[in-house]
Amino acid sequence: MTGRQTEAFAPAKINLALHVTGQRDDGYHLLDSLVMFADVGDTVRLRDAPEVSLEITGSRAAGVPADRRNLCWKAAEAFGCPVAITLDKHLPAAAGIGGGSSDAAAVLRAMEALYGRPSPVDPLTLGADVPVCMVGHAARMSGIGDHVLPLFMAPLHAVLVNPGVEVSTPSVFKALSCKENAPMSEMPEGGGPAAALVWLSAQRNDLQAPAIALQPVIGDVLTALGGQTGARLARMSGSGATCFALFDDLKTAKAAATDLQKAHPAWWVAACTLR
Numbered sequence: 001m002t003g004r005q006t007e008a009f010a011p012a013k014i015n016l017a018l019h020v021t022g023q024r025d026d027g028y029h030l031l032d033s034l035v036m037f038a039d040v041g042d043t044v045r046l047r048d049a050p051e052v053s054l055e056i057t058g059s060r061a062a063g064v065p066a067d068r069r070n071l072c073w074k075a076a077e078a079f080g081c082p083v084a085i086t087l088d089k090h091l092p093a094a095a096g097i098g099g100g101s102s103d104a105a106a107v108l109r110a111m112e113a114l115y116g117r118p119s120p121v122d123p124l125t126l127g128a129d130v131p132v133c134m135v136g137h138a139a140r141m142s143g144i145g146d147h148v149l150p151l152f153m154a155p156l157h158a159v160l161v162n163p164g165v166e167v168s169t170p171s172v173f174k175a176l177s178c179k180e181n182a183p184m185s186e187m188p189e190g191g192g193p194a195a196a197l198v199w200l201s202a203q204r205n206d207l208q209a210p211a212i213a214l215q216p217v218i219g220d221v222l223t224a225l226g227g228q229t230g231a232r233l234a235r236m237s238g239s240g241a242t243c244f245a246l247f248d249d250l251k252t253a254k255a256a257a258t259d260l261q262k263a264h265p266a267w268w269v270a271a272c273t274l275r
């Protein structure tokens, strides 16, 4: 053991729009999604060790598997070097914000830094969301998640809310009645946040209706977010249950987050900036 160590941030992944455009023969769905990343997230710390191990700390550690089932562990094994991992978990799990996928991408990035060589891992083998999480900033994701086009986008300010119900991604895809929907319309080039908001308002999350059917509280979250002063758009991320609302500035987002947390003490609420 040489004692080398490093850490990496694992930001929450937000699907600002998520269109399901088809289904492959193997059951995986074809997606067209605008993804951005928040300045709230988990942190992974890695150090050289004789074998892979994982300790989970943080406010959202409870219930997250601390063994080979964890995507951090899978990422380290796939990279092929033994490391002791500490995952400082702050994002709710099974929440549509890519917690496990972003953690896995952070482990691969940290291992690249620790060992001074590029990751040999095809991120798709760890999960459909891992390729976009390797980019870690605004991107258009398509295919089943394997095509990722990095984008330059102005930062957006948001409030994230999770009502504390876990949602299984396969169950939501299964509950989706129409699998062949229109892709996103052409994205504006330039125009900043105002143009992005107008464009986003005309897009959808096709998984939102089936997720609400499975967990009606998601509808309550969207109503609460949409009713906040200054909320420009409220929508669900990924397969849920986390929803977001967009605001013109961080100050207004923070005020909305304070109000929401006061009204719903059991909900996970975070004001953030998306990039």
Ligand SMILES: C[C@@](CO)(OP(=O)(O)O)[C@H](O)COP(=O)(O)OP(=O)(O)OC[C@H]1O[C@@H](n2ccc(N)nc2=O)[C@H](O)[C@@H]1O
Residues within 6 Å of the ligand: 015, 018, 027, 028, 029, 030, 031, 033, 095, 096, 097, 098, 099, 101, 126, 127, 128, 129, 130, 143, 144, 145, 169, 170, 173, 237, 238, 239, 240
């Ligand atoms: C829906 C999305 C949108 O970004 O986000 P989350 O809600 O998970 O955050 C992702 O596509 C989720 O990615 P990820 O969670 O990595 O998926 P995987 O582990 O590869 O797959 C879990 C299951 O989801 C379904 N799945 C996933 C991706 C995809 N394009 N089509 C699918 O049908 C399949 O049933 C698969 O068995």
Ligand SMILES: Nc1ncnc2c1ncn2[C@@H]1O[C@H](COP(=O)(O)OP(=O)(O)O)[C@@H](O)[C@H]1O
Residues within 6 Å of the ligand: 064, 065, 069, 070, 071, 072, 087, 092, 093, 094, 095, 096, 097, 098, 099, 100, 101, 103, 104, 167, 169, 238, 239, 240
């Ligand atoms: N590092 C991790 N963080 C959270 N959950 C993980 C992790 N690794 C594996 N899991 C498992 O993956 C499941 C989905 O979690 P997560 O990746 O947060 O959800 P989502 O796919 O909705 O974004 C969890 O229920 C948990 O059992």
